[in-house]
Amino acid sequence: xxxxxxxxxxxxxxxxxxxxxxxxxxxxxxxxxxxxxxxxxxxxxxxxxxxxxxxxxxxxxxxxxxxxxxxxxxxxxxxxxxxxxxxxxxxxxxxxxxxxxxxxxxxxxxxxxxxxxxxxxxxxxxxxxxxxxxxxxxxxxxxxxxxxxxxxxxxxxxxxxxxxxxxxxxxxxxxxxxxxxxxxxxxxxxxxxxxxxxxxxxxxxxxxxxxxxxxxxxxxxxxxxxxxxxxxxxxxxxxxxxxxxxxxxxxxxxxxxxxxxxxxxxxxxxxxxxxxxxxxxxxxxxxxxxxxxxxxxxxxxxxxxxxxxxxxxxxxxxxxxxxxxxxxxxxxxxxxxxxxxxxxxxxxxxxxxxxxxxxxxxxxxxxxxxxxxxxxxxxxxxxxxxxxxxxxxxxxxxxxxxxxxxxxxxxxxxxxxxxxxxxxxxxxxxxxxxxxxxxxxxxxxxxxxx
Amino acid sequence: xxxxxxxxxxxxxxxxxxxxxxxxxxxxxxxxxxxxxxxxxxxxxxxxxxxxxxxxxxxxxxxxxxxxxxxxxxxxxxxxxxxxxxxxxxxxxxxxxxxxxxxxxxxxxxxxxxxxxxxxxxxxxxxxxxxxxxxxxxxxxxxxxxxxxxxxxxxxxxxxxxxxxxxxxxxxxxxxxxxxxxxxxxxxxxxxxxxxxxxxxxxxxxxxxxxxxxxxxxxxxxxxxxxxxxxxxxxxxxxxxxxxxxxxxxx
Numbered sequence: 001x002x003x004x005x006x007x008x009x010x011x012x013x014x015x016x017x018x019x020x021x022x023x024x025x026x027x028x029x030x031x032x033x034x035x036x037x038x039x040x041x042x043x044x045x046x047x048x049x050x051x052x053x054x055x056x057x058x059x060x061x062x063x064x065x066x067x068x069x070x071x072x073x074x075x076x077x078x079x080x081x082x083x084x085x086x087x088x089x090x091x092x093x094x095x096x097x098x099x100x101x102x103x104x105x106x107x108x109x110x111x112x113x114x115x116x117x118x119x120x121x122x123x124x125x126x127x128x129x130x131x132x133x134x135x136x137x138x139x140x141x142x143x144x145x146x147x148x149x150x151x152x153x154x155x156x157x158x159x160x161x162x163x164x165x166x167x168x169x170x171x172x173x174x175x176x177x178x179x180x181x182x183x184x185x186x187x188x189x190x191x192x193x194x195x196x197x198x199x200x201x202x203x204x205x206x207x208x209x210x211x212x213x214x215x216x217x218x219x220x221x222x223x224x225x226x227x228x229x230x231x232x233x234x235x236x237x238x239x240x241x242x243x244x245x246x247x248x249x250x251x252x253x254x255x256x257x258x259x260x261x262x263x264x265x266x267x268x269x270x271x272x273x274x275x276x277x278x279x280x281x282x283x284x285x286x287x288x289x290x291x292x293x294x295x296x297x298x299x300x301x302x303x304x305x306x307x308x309x310x311x312x313x314x315x316x317x318x319x320x321x322x323x324x325x326x327x328x329x330x331x332x333x334x335x336x337x338x339x340x341x342x343x344x345x346x347x348x349x350x351x352x353x354x355x356x357x358x359x360x361x362x363x364x365x366x367x368x369x370x371x372x373x374x375x376x377x378x379x380x381x382x383x384x385x386x387x388x389x390x391x392x393x394x395x396x397x398x399x400x401x402x403x404x405x406x407x408x409x410x411x412x413x414x415x416x417x418x419x420x421x422x423x424x425x426x427x428x429x430x431x432x433x434x435x436x437x438x439x440x441x442x443x444x445x446x447x448x449x450x
Numbered sequence: 451x452x453x454x455x456x457x458x459x460x461x462x463x464x465x466x467x468x469x470x471x472x473x474x475x476x477x478x479x480x481x482x483x484x485x486x487x488x489x490x491x492x493x494x495x496x497x498x499x500x501x502x503x504x505x506x507x508x509x510x511x512x513x514x515x516x517x518x519x520x521x522x523x524x525x526x527x528x529x530x531x532x533x534x535x536x537x538x539x540x541x542x543x544x545x546x547x548x549x550x551x552x553x554x555x556x557x558x559x560x561x562x563x564x565x566x567x568x569x570x571x572x573x574x575x576x577x578x579x580x581x582x583x584x585x586x587x588x589x590x591x592x593x594x595x596x597x598x599x600x601x602x603x604x605x606x607x608x609x610x611x612x613x614x615x616x617x618x619x620x621x622x623x624x625x626x627x628x629x630x631x632x633x634x635x636x637x638x639x640x641x642x643x644x645x646x647x648x649x650x651x652x653x654x655x656x657x658x659x660x661x662x663x664x665x666x667x668x669x670x671x672x673x674x675x676x677x678x679x680x681x682x683x684x685x686x687x688x689x690x691x692x693x694x695x696x697x698x699x700x701x
Contacts, residue, residue: 239534240534241510241512241534242507242510242511242512242533242534268534269534270534270535270536270552270553271534271535271536271552274536274552274553275552278555303553303554304553306553306554307552307553307554307555310554310555325663326663327637327638327663328635328637328638328662328663329635329636330634330635330637331633331634331635332634333633333634335554335555335557335633337555338690338693338694338697
């Protein structure tokens, strides 16, 4: 049998998470005050939203049918979440029919999928698309990488030295728009994942190749610096995978002293990236260790995690974890390469390391083969699909479950680093990457102890 | 007895008669298949086979081409070039089943996976099915896409059994089910075949639709030729595979 592949990467909105309704403090205070409670009851008995038109009501019903049927047919368990799914239909369909607004219909559908108690099942309003995807039309990028650190957009790497932009600078404005309100808005929404936040910021910094973005930075002295930044062609080569639109893919490897350093932006362009990964490992056969930097890597083709692990594990019969799908259980097995590296391996992760990155890092951690540095990963390992519902909302659903070799679901848990290290603006301004430094320090100590 | 009653009675009698008819033996069904697809002489006159085809995974939007070389008695080499996944090669030579891909690199198959590859490599498997399936049993009748079929269970000495469905009318194979085995696990496979075409006296199904778990794969055979030897070295073990074999043997 040919090895199945799995696609988990894609647009930022693939990582919307389930938001369980929580009790608000306001609700508690209303219940404690009889007058307010009476007022609340009056409000509740009155339609807050305008009455639905026949078309909107039909769209909500069609959306419910789509959600219910999709979970029935695509969930990896024939009784999704251990529930009697047919009985769920009987329970929820009348409630949708009685819903007086799209918001109410959405809440009912969220309640239904919430009973699965599984992540990667979510419904979110169409407005989320608008906030996340704004401005990001075009492949051009500003020639520097930026991350959200401690609520600020910070330049973490500069690929265009002549631009005068320095690592550690803060991006304050793009084309006259302050980034701070955007960050406040997105960070306040628990449905927005760190990975999406980063993508939303990246979208503000990008645009058509050749376009000029007027940007305001805070430099190392927090002085405002205004620069016109011409957007460059994307880094790397475009590569697609079946129905997935082509995306730029880049791979870099270098030596930091006698330690190998490997970084790539996404698990795609399989043939080239696998070849370069193998070459980089073989060129480092006598290195003191290898650092694999998966920070900001959203995942991609799941099978590539298995293949890369084969360059780092010599023992046959090992696996990274197990994926459960309807009709199949797949071992993410490791086929050791003849020239597999057996020195220390450090894997760097952060909240934007998702999916295949988590499978790779989590599996190697569970096997005791790699030490993980950075911050907890996105906890978004499942292959999921996002589709638009007839009423315009987004619907995300997972088609498999994945258990890492240590027996824990990565979904909802993520990979917890062995050593938690935050990237800081201060260190970047001083020319240091604290996470890389920690990994190198650990590898050097391994060498000394040997 | 009214006409209607008589017809009903006759119908019931016919059904009872049909139900009472013994099912043909599995070996009769299998031997009939080799006959209707060309016959023993046609199969045995060839010693080389080259097959080309196009493969697609519609849900993923992936596609590629397959080339397969086989020679008697049991050597086989396949190359699947699948766009962004690259080339996946596999083969069976001198009892060694192997695979090589951009993702996983080279590996030697073992256990049930190796035995499954050995069965697939047997050049005269249609005529010589007894060599690979010592047990064959007709389980009953079942419809495949509206066509009545005999359902036959084939059990190899090791590994997973295979169920095949042969048209009662034409004797042709229309469907098979089995469990594919690999280090990634076991996956139920269902293959429906159609559009038989004559290639140098032998009928081949030129279209197949396979379901492997949730995956669907379609294959279209574009050409089958015989007795043109494969390019030199096709069936040789690749150096990486030889190295793995030697390492396992302690050489």
